[in-house]
Amino acid sequence: MHQYECGNCGLRSESFVTRKGAEKYGKGHRHERHGGMAPISESILTYSGQMPQAGEWKVFLIVAVLIVAGLISKAL
Numbered sequence: 001m002h003q004y005e006c007g008n009c010g011l012r013s014e015s016f017v018t019r020k021g022a023e024k025y026g027k028g029h030r031h032e033r034h035g036g037m038a039p040i041s042e043s044i045l046t047y048s049g050q051m052p053q054a055g056e057w058k059v060f061l062i063v064a065v066l067i068v069a070g071l072i073s074k075a076l
């Protein structure tokens, strides 16, 4: 999913399935609010609905390390 974010206005668009959709929204926003100029802090946010969040990855990593550590201690 993709979202257009304008840091100048502090807004974030709705989610778009395609990056193009978010870019198109950004174009419209630029035209409407910024007279066609590009705001400094605008960006396209990309994320996947299925991917774990960064925090979840950390937990996964800790669990994996513990399992490996357990296996190593058993093998020794």
Ligand SMILES: [Zn+2]
Pocket: 006, 007, 008, 009, 010, 029, 033, 034, 039
């Ligand atoms: Zn803006």
